[in-house]
Amino acid sequence: MLELALKGDRKYWGLVIVLLTFMGVGFAVYLKQLDFGLGITGMSRDVSWGFYIAQFTFLVGVAAGGVMVVLPRYLHDYKAFGRITILGEFLAIAAVTMCILFIIVDLGQPMRIFNVMLYPTPNSVLFWDMIVLNVYLLLNIVIGWNVLEAERNNVHYAPWVKPLIITSIIWAPAIHTVTAFLYCGLPGRGFWLTAILAPRFLASAFAAGPALLILLCLIIRKFTKFDPGREQIQSLAKIVTYAIIINVFFLLCEVFVVFYSRIPSHMSHLQYLFVGFHGYHALVPWMWTSMALMVTSIVLLVIPAARKHEGVLAFACAILFIGTWIDKGMGMISGGFVPNPLHRVTEYMPTLPEILITLGVWATGFFVLTILFKVAVGVKEEVSGVKDTCESC
Amino acid sequence: MENSNRRSFLKVAGITALGLGTKPVLDVFAASGGKAEEPKPEVYKNEKALIAKRWGMVIDTRKFHSKEDLEPMIEACHKTHNVPNLTEPRHKIMWLWEDEYKHVFTHMEHELINDRIKHLPFLVLCNHCEKPGCVRACPTKATFKRDDGIVLMDFHRCIGCRFCMAACPYGSRSFNFRDPRPFIKEENKEFPTRMKGVVEKCNFCAERLAVGKMPACVEASNGAMVVGDLEDPESEVRELLRSNYTIRRKPDLGAGPSVYYIV
Secondary structure (H helix, E strand, O other): OHHHHHOOOHHHHHHHHHHHHHHHHHHHHHHHHHHHOHHHOOOOOOOOOOHHHHHHHHHHHHHHHOHHHHHHHHHOOOHHHHHOHHHHHHHHHHHHHHHHHHHHHHOOOHHHOOHHHHOOOOOOHHHHHHHHHHHHHHHHHHHHHHHHHHHHOOOOOOOOHHHHHHHHHHHHHHHHHHHHHHHHOOOOOOOOOOOOHHHHHHHHHHHHHHHHHHHHHHHHHHHOOOOOOHHHHHHHHHHHHHHHHHHHHHHHHHHHHHHHHOOHHHHHHHHHHHOOEOOEOOOHHHHHHHHHHHHHHHHHHHOHHHHHOHHHHHHHHHHHHHHHHHHHHHHHHHHHHOOOOOOOOOOOOOOHHHHHHHHHHHHHHHHHHHHHHHHHHHHHHHHHHHOOOOOOO | OHHHHHHHHHHHHHHHHHHHHHHHHHHHHOOOOOOOOOOOOOOOOOOOOOOOOOEEEEEEHHHOOOHHHHHHHHHHHHHHOOOOOOOOHHHOOOOOEEEEHHHHOOOOOOOOOOHHHHHOEEEEOOOOOOOOHHHHHOOOOOEEEOOOOOEEEOOOOOOOOOHHHHHOOOOOOEEOOOOOHHHOOOOOOOOOOOOOOOEEOOOOOHHHHOOOOOOHHHHHOOOOEEEEEOOOOOOHHHHHHHHOOEEOOOHHHOOOOOEEEEO
């Protein structure tokens, strides 16, 4: 099927070349980082995880969010999603690829990465994260490829694929839960030390992932002969609406607990993020922007007339995606490190090399996504030439 | 026919490669046993080695008055262990350093504390916890706790993921954000230097205890810092703990720090 990605129009190749350029630049800067060390980033002794780990965390959510099309299709037999499950699965592949790359670029000694497998350590959450992410990647590759190939050949997918699909549905929340456990089990880091962290991660994942999927569906409809379908997009929009409301609700629960209990070691991080702490406030404008974007998206999404208008929906999904990205990709990780365990403040901002490497990884993910979606859309276009509705999927 | 043979060969080869790569991981899930007991090589301790059931430290802060009083210990430590002198604050490596009471004992500070304590610099270092969060977090066992309570680092196994730094509630760990070697003033050939990309921290001078020497900071402290066996009631540290009121950093977290402060 991969040959479908080798034929495309000028726009397709243009996109591929742009992505390859960003990948090349990112890789060149990464070589510089390999040579010098992680000192070319903005990370420090106090803020020891930064942009890379934050992107990783956000993208685990996007990967898990893909399950929101798979689950209704297979557990609730919601047939309409059959048209787009493949898009959810392929998005998950691209997102997990980025996650793994972000972990690799964050390592001080990446050539030793296999030590994690050579000296397996079950008490380390990172060990489990390695397992769940790789298995999720493998599951989505096997499932996505087999189901799509079956669709192309106009047959039902092999019976052994079904148990894998069910497994992947359970696996999706697992990857994001384990990722939250990386942070929320650490003593002395008051910002993360909360049982609602994993649920919060899942809520934002199930908002951001499907929101991105809606945008991708609209793009596909615009540029290809395959229409993911209005009903499908509207159903996704409802999922996004509930998830983003739950996400903001969870955040407010956190705010209540922290500020009513007034325990300084828990309060100081939220203060730093939203009002500044001892004169340090680099993230304050970002966090309020994030809040404004998320709340605006809720307003637009809960009003049925607005949600049903695809232009408004696209706008709402875009600002929601940016809002949740700021929340997780900027605030969630460095916010946990400021102030540090000695209640001293070292602020963090990514450096230019760090941003270029980050863009390189995003470009790699979108390169994988472009190739996979090209294949998927190619098959859909082929199949729709044969028959109008797909009964087997 | 030829094609299908090639296909099945690739399948078998792929599965085999996957199997070999994941074997250590699968072993974790497999029930123990089944392996023949291999004869273990015997390891002899240096006869002069200082040993303890559980090492601990008591710092008598009454014997310090200013930052200058602490410098000899910090310098002795950093010189002994080839700790680089990096000027960029973000990249600093610290094994032993000083800070104010309100930053060291964050859970115990109050505004009206007496002036001596308020302005007194306190020494901070790895607490060699009984239940170290860093050891729990490390995905490669590059940081581990010895039977005698000392928490050590294997600089050659560390992958530089910095999970241990996030897990340490005392901020005791440093990361080599760049090659530290050009920043070592005088290299001590008795102790290894590190490379970029690995985490490091105080090692309780395990290499000195092993040859019968006291930790470098203790030696330089004129008796203000004492190490000894916390499980031996006759030890000097136990005597100090018996006869003085001592505090530890963040005891409420349950990590069980082994460094005690007389205030």
